[in-house]
Amino acid sequence: MSYLDLTIQQMHQALVEGLVTSEQLVKEAILRIKNDKTNSFEALALDQALEEAKKVTSVGEEEILKGIPFLAKDNYSTKGIETTASSDVLSGYVPIFDAEVITRLKNAGAILLGKTTLDELAMGGTGTTGHKGVTTNPYDNSRIIGGSSCGSCASVASGIVPFSLGSDTGDSVRKPASYGGIYGFKPTWGRISRFGLFPFACSLDTVAYFARSVYDIAVLTEILAGHDDKDMSSSYKEVENYSSYLRRENDKKKIGYFKPILDAIDDEKIKNSYFKLLDELKNKGYEVNQYDFPEELLDALYPVYMIISCSEATSNDANLDGVKFGLKPSEEAKTWSEYMSDARTRGFSSLIKRRFIIGSFSLLAENQEELFRRAQKARNLIVEEMNKFFLENDYLILPCAKSVPPKVEDVTNKWSKKPDFIDNHLGIANLGGFPSLTCPLGYENGLPYGVNITGRQYQEGYVLKCGQDIEDVTKLVNSLCFNHKEGI
Amino acid sequence: MNFEPVIGIEIHVQLKTKSKMFSSAPTSFGCLPNSQTIPYDLGCPGTMPLVNKEAVRYAIRICKGLNMNINQLVQFDRKNYFYSDLPKGFQITQQEFPIGSDGYLDIEDSQGQIHHIGIERAHMEEDTAKQLHLADMTLIDYNRCGTPLVEIVSKPDIRSGEVASKYVEMIREIVTFLDVCDGKLEEGSMRCDVNISLRPIGSTKFGTKVEVKNLNSIANVRAALDYEVKRQSEILLSGGQVTQETRRYDESKKQTSLMRVKTNAVDYKYFREPNIIPIKLSDEFVKSAIDTMHKLPSVYKKELMDKGLTSKEAEVLLSSRELADYFEETASLNVKDIKTLWNYIMGDIIAYINKEFITWGDLKFTKQNLADFVNMISEGKINSKQGKEVIALMLEKGEDPNKVVKDLGLEQISDQGEIEKLVEEVLASNAQSIADYKAGHDRALGYIVGQVMKASKGKANPSLAKELILKKLG
Known part of the structure; x- marks a missing residue:
């Protein structure tokens, strides 16, 4: 056993007791990075990390993250480290400032090893579309880990770091967490500053992260949450002591689920574990209810998400024009418009261009009422329905995905004409800004699958408590690709 | 046929706040290029807009000065377009809900006639970067980028170049008196674009409008509009049609020239700025902005x-x-x-x-x-x-x-006794003038007053002297 295989909580204890040093942890992590087969990394800052680790000579009880290595998705601005969001358009861009969450983690003493791959500009759910190619699943390199936070998920699942930063706009942390057999959490929109997170779709984007236990997620939330003057949308609401929720009795125990989503799952193993979990939770005093969420609203999830996210993205990424930073356009370009066209033509993949065109088309004055505004109205209806759901229920609990991670060759980036609810239901949490946690649930032929809990806005504590109860059932703490446990 | 000009004016007022509309960078003018910027001003990914409270305060004062309704729910929209002076690829503005709406100014023309000019809206937005076009390259200075602007849009209520220039003058006065803008058209801290079309007098339809830019003085506002009235009338009288276009005023030639023909209007794909949650201004905030205004x-x-x-x-x-x-x-x-x-x-x-x-x-x-x-x-x-x-x-x-x-011993002698003495001396030696005065020659009186003044070395109070002379002469 390596100390690097432990949770933050355990690793911290080992550091406090002097059983291991930060330098040893970082060296081990570097070794694992070098032997990694998942193609999870963008720019790394290993020398600086080692320097920082050497400075850590003692760790106090309260310094929970001090000396602990982590990785960040390459869409967080990192001072002095090239940040491309896995897109050629940003090649060579070295930010001069740290994202707020990077600053908070560094201030807490955590050691940044570098950056991880993502679907280009965080637009995608497969982890196959970044400029470095496919990021694979450490459980089986012929399979995907999911995206867009692919590199961050793979590196936690494979034991390189105990936690990593991802970002979640549709399900970009919570879906991969299911494919990687780890915990992935997206708090309430506004709970954590997005300053320095490269925007994909601001009204949906959330800082999110991977870890290997609910306790670790709670601790990270305590450190990352809270108002930041650099992000006007970050909340002034008091940051709670989330980890204290985990060991006390839960006073909110009503679970709801949507039947059409379960009906859409063919995988019996996943379904069985899910219902087994519900039974276990009932034994713990939870009440489980089926909720009739209108199917037409479930049908609307995909188009609403696509129209809103693409519309915001086409505007958010209009700054990527080669003029100020990033890809240098060719010498041929003579006018400013040729210059920008050249940078954007060569800088973005065709998948990104397709999203921009959809977004642009939806925002055109002649289409805006029918597409963008209609999508917003539908979003409001979905959120209203969820608020109704939360009048009777405390948590929405559903399987994260319809299957274990698929084979790379079975993944298509084509868009389905009739999308399944099951592929898109995690986006409900983004449309409504709800906190949402993916927990590992079990394994099928050695491949992981997870379950998701979504709760009311700013009820991070309750969602994590419910997650803790699930963790207590599945016993899936620190389940890594090379020594995974069984789950249920 | 007689034509009536229909004129509307858009004025961009650069606010004198210390920092920018959505960033903490300073707004100092005339500094080394690109020295007054932070990552937000360059559109660096991950930077976010922070609304400048002082700019909102200034905007409220402008609205008050223009008799506008103030919208207490402050919201911003994105105006999306690509241009080399626009680092984010969009400008944050207030398209849907401007802070000020439905105001007016009453303008008095040289005949003393009052013109009631409606003001459609006033909204806050951020300025673009400044470009320096050289022979083989363009340089960009981001110092100006993000400077707070309030755009004031009049209704098409103006009917002459004279009233137009007075309207601009009045707005210049208002913003400089409020100390929210230094009002220098020549330096670009106040920028003015006019729209003008002609129509037959009595008609209520609008003609094809022409936009004139680059009006860097109040005199040029009038000169450009007077020129356009003449140019467009000539076109219409000769049976031609005015084309919808943007023109610039050339000060040396005293005429407008074509900049570009307006084809289909650009679609700016406006939508709500998602990073700024609508801000509800408290009554106290608005009241104090108004109470403390100049x-x-x-x-x-x-x-x-x-x-x-x-x-x-x-x-x-x-x-x-x-x-x-x-x-x-x-x-x-x-x-x-x-x-x-x-x-x-x-x-x-x-x-x-x-x-x-x-x-x-x-x-x-x-x-x-x-x-x-x-x-x-x-x-x-x-x-x-x-x-x-x-x-x-x-x-x-x-x-x-x-x-x-x-x-200098300049103080006038206003002591009655002293002047009386001088008057007596002068009268004693000017018998002829007394005779002339009595014969009805009024000019003689002036001469006598002059003599008294002379005797006093110019210090006697002339009106008092005159009064005393008249008394003596009965």
Whole structure:
């Protein structure tokens, strides 16, 4: 056993007791990075990390993250480290400032090893579309880990770091967490500053992260949450002591689920574990209810998400024009418009261009009422329905995905004409800004699958408590690709 | 056929706040290029807009000055387009819910006729970067990028170049008096675009409009519009059609020239800025912004007229807040005759200021000195000829007029006995003039007064002298 295989909580204890040093942890992590087969990394800052680790000579009880290595998705601005969001358009861009969450983690003493791959500009759910190619699943390199936070998920699942930063706009942390057999959490929109997170779709984007236990997620939330003057949308609401929720009795125990989503799952193993979990939770005093969420609203999830996210993205990424930073356009370009066209033509993949065109088309004055505004109205209806759901229920609990991670060759980036609810239901949490946690649930032929809990806005504590109860059932703490446990 | 011009004006007012509309970078003017920027101003990914409270305060004051309704729910939209001076690829503005709506200004033309000009909206937005086009390259200076702007859009209520220029002048006065903008059209801190179309008098339909840009002085606003009225009338009278286009005013040729023909309007794909949650301004915030705002020019004008100035006299003083304040503060120092004060300020003093390129604050004498001086004149203690000498010394050396008058022995003799003595002497030696006066030659009286003045070395109070002469002559 390596100390690097432990949770933050355990690793911290080992550091406090002097059983291991930060330098040893970082060296081990570097070794694992070098032997990694998942193609999870963008720019790394290993020398600086080692320097920082050497400075850590003692760790106090309260310094929970001090000396602990982590990785960040390459869409967080990192001072002095090239940040491309896995897109050629940003090649060579070295930010001069740290994202707020990077600053908070560094201030807490955590050691940044570098950056991880993502679907280009965080637009995608497969982890196959970044400029470095496919990021694979450490459980089986012929399979995907999911995206867009692919590199961050793979590196936690494979034991390189105990936690990593991802970002979640549709399900970009919570879906991969299911494919990687780890915990992935997206708090309430506004709970954590997005300053320095490269925007994909601001009204949906959330800082999110991977870890290997609910306790670790709670601790990270305590450190990352809270108002930041650099992000006007970050909340002034008091940051709670989330980890204290985990060991006390839960006073909110009503679970709801949507039947059409379960009906859409063919995988019996996943379904069985899910219902087994519900039974276990009932034994713990939870009440489980089926909720009739209108199917037409479930049908609307995909188009609403696509129209809103693409519309915001086409505007958010209009700054990527080669003029100020990033890809240098060719010498041929003579006018400013040729210059920008050249940078954007060569800088973005065709998948990104397709999203921009959809977004642009939806925002055109002649289409805006029918597409963008209609999508917003539908979003409001979905959120209203969820608020109704939360009048009777405390948590929405559903399987994260319809299957274990698929084979790379079975993944298509084509868009389905009739999308399944099951592929898109995690986006409900983004449309409504709800906190949402993916927990590992079990394994099928050695491949992981997870379950998701979504709760009311700013009820991070309750969602994590419910997650803790699930963790207590599945016993899936620190389940890594090379020594995974069984789950249920 | 007679045509009526239909004119609308868009004015961009650059706010004098210390920092930018959505970033903490300073707004200093004339600094080293690209030295006044933070990552937000360059559109670096992950940076986010932070609304400048002071800019909102300034915008509220402008709205108040333009008699507008103030929208207390502040919201912003993105205006999306690609251009080299626009680093984010969008501008944050207030398309859907401008902070100010439905205002007006009443403009008095040279005939004394009042024109009620509606103001459609005033909204906050951020300025673009400045470009320097060289022969083989374009340089971009992001210092200006993000500077707060308030755009003021009039209704198409203006019917002449004269009223248009007065409207711009009035807005310039308002924003400079409020101290929210330095109002320099020539430096671009206030920028003005006009839209003009012609239509037959009596028609209620609008003709094809032409936009004229690059109007860097108030005189050019009028000149460009007068030129356009002439140009468009000629086209229409010769049976032609005005094309919808953007023109620029060429000051040296005194005419407008084509910049670009407007094809289909650009679709800016506006949508709500998702990073700024709508801000509800409290009643107290709005009230305090208004309560603490500087007096508007219209208030100055009313006060000045109440003190006895004509509308024209008052208006002249409104050309700058410094002048108006100078006048008002001096007038409050127990000045007896406000018109005399006006005459000196708008005469000798302003001439000196213009000649020396100084400001009102640079004058060497105190306002109390000036008030004393003006009272000496209006009370007849010194005459206007002596006044010239005294004010010159005040301007050059900052001397106290009381001291100058004493030192030079200029003080008028207003002592009745003393003048009476002089009158008697003069009358005694001017029998012929007395005879002439009695024969009905009024000019003789002037001569006698002149002689008394001469005898007093110019110090006698002339009106008192005249009075005493008449008394003696019965």
